[in-house]
Amino acid sequence: MPADLFCWGTTLLYAAVGRAPFPDEERLAHDAADLGPLEGDLRRLVADCLAARPTERPPAGEALLRLIGHSGVLDAILPAAPDGERSPATPTGPFRPPGSRRRRSGVALAAAGTALALVCGGTAYALTPGEAGRTARQVVPPVTVSSSAASSTAASPAGARTAAARASVDAGPGLRRWERPDDPVILTGYHAAADGETPAAYVRLPGGGFEAVGGDTVLTAVSPGGGRLAVLNSLFVAESDHQTIAITDRRTGERFTVAGLAPPYLTQGPQWSRDGNRLLLTVLHWNNEATVQAGFLVIDAVTRRARFTQTANDEDIRAYKALPESLRPVGFFRWTPDGTEVYTRYLTPEQGSGTRFWDLSGRVLRSMHWTGHAVGSGDGFSPSGRLLATTGCASSLATCLWDVATGRRVATVPGAKGGGVITWYDEEHLIVSEPAGAGRERAVVVDLKGREGRTLAEVRTGRKGLAQFSFTPR
Known part of the structure; x- marks a missing residue:
């Protein structure tokens, strides 16, 4: 005990x-x-x-x-050495910064930004190191539900479906939502300022309703079907010498934690694979000069092991810092539909944004330099896996849909100022986030011509004007 x-x-x-x-x-x-x-x-x-x-x-x-040495194990894959041989995995425990390593010139730096960005439904904001310390001390620890507590409220995903069938107003702190039993997705988490002042992270309970799990630096992700919940504090440096990711099985209430990365590494952007068994996080190398996308972390919830695959070495980081700040975008790694690859934003030779695909060992498979970069805080692929949504492809306010098999653009969805794509609703519709008046943000269904349909949810943003919606397939 x-x-x-x-x-x-x-x-x-x-x-x-x-x-x-x-x-x-x-x-x-x-x-x-x-x-x-x-x-x-x-x-x-x-x-x-x-x-x-x-x-x-x-x-x-x-x-x-x-x-x-069999729990919370963090393996690491480093960029290939010049002779093409891969470096061995690091020993058990939080990963420590490696020495300078070179790799093949064809593996370019994926993407990053000059400030630590929390992507919130198409909106991003920056935190300075000083602010990070103050914010982290106010955050509720990543795990607020123990195994015993979780079991008292745990229910099957079908219980969440029943709760979703009741369209509700003021359905959670600072939240209004309107759901139908035939919706293919449901709202499983959000960030909002319920009191109009202090933002907090809320997660949907298996039996219905929402509860706070921490401040606005706490990140959550519910797996498709609602079976697992991941919680982490994105700014842990004031509280611990390494990041901890807590995963709860919401069917049984069983919980475990994985000892993650140590500074100067941070993880962001949690996303579950479509089968709900593996959690993907983007690893950022953070210091006072720049925040660089360093690789990705995969946690297997079945085996309870984690693997860090490094995609940028010391040489890449130095090259990245030499770029103008305008060419330092932030991008998160995301799963492909079958879970065998990941993709992210990268800087093209023409100094534009493209989409690059990697296998899970850190090998670049292909690049689509003409697409712009993936959008949304959720799954960028359509439910069928045929289409990928990107932006930066036609205009700053448009979303382009690409047939990944052929590389051809099949649709261009007009956008609106202040809005951003969250994820797909179904094969014919997207969910976008947009302002809903002073101090409020809403999630709306739009078709592939940009025509608005139903409002799914609306939250209070507070004075910071920040909001984030997380929708999960049923």
């Missing part, structure tokens, strides 16, 4: 260094254990066991597996 692990961590630390983890009131007040000379994986495990909140401590079984 979590309480037992707190005692275990205290005992182990005392045996190692001869003192208690909180030798003074100041450390106790700030939950800052003195871990002394402990290093590496053991230091991180003891720190997790001494967390102030029981729900943040790992279960006993997970702690045991971490001790022997």
Whole structure:
């Protein structure tokens, strides 16, 4: 049990260094254990066991597996060396920055930005390092539902379908939504300022309704069908020496955590594969000079293992920093429909935006330099997998739809100022986010000619004007 692990961590630390983890009131007040000379994986495990909140401590079984190297394991794949041989995976534990490595010139830097961007339904905002520290201290820890708590509210995805059948007004804090039982997608999460001031992250409960899981830097993702929930704090640096991703099986209430990456790496943009078994995150290399897309992290929820595939090495990062700021866009990695590849935005030789596809080992498969870049905070592919939605292809306010098999554009969807594509509704419609008056944002269904249909949801944005909708296939 979590309480037992707190005692275990205290005992182990005392045996190692001869003192208690909180030798003074100041450390106790700030939950800052003195871990002394402990290093590496053991230091991180003891720190997790001494967390102030029981729900943040790992279960006993997970702690045991971490001790022997079988839980929260983070493998890494680095860019290929000049001779084409791939570097070996790093040892178990949070990935640490590698030394400078070279690779084939054909593998270009995918994309990144000069500030850490949180993509919110087509809107992005930047956080400076100073702001990051202040924000992170106010954020509720990534996991707010323990295994036992989750089991009391857990229900099958069918329960969420029943709740969705009831069109509702004021259906959650700061939220109004209108849903039908035959909708192919449902709203499973959103960011909003329910009080008109302070943004927070909300996630849909399996039995209906929404609950807050943290501040506006907490990211959530519900898998297709509603079976799994992933939660992480995108700005963890003020609270821990590595990022932690918590995954809950909403059918059983079982929860586990994966020890992720250590600074200067951050992960963003969580997206589940269509089968709901693997979580994809974009890895950013962050410092005061620039934020560079460094690769992607895949967490297998079945095996409980994670793998970091690095797509930009030190040489790429230096080349990226030499670019004008206007040529440093932010892009997230996204799954292809069959889950065998990922794709992201990249800078073309013509200094435009294109779409690049990678296999899961980090090898570039193909590039579509003429498409612009993928849009949306959700799945960019249509339900059939035939069409990919991009922007930057015709005008700044248009969305282009491409037949991936042929590379031909099949439709151009007009956009509106202040709006942005979130994801697909069905094969013939998109969901877009757009302003809905002062301090409000709404998600609307549009057809492939840009004609608006139903409003699905509306949230309060507060003074920052930020909102994010997450829609998930039923």
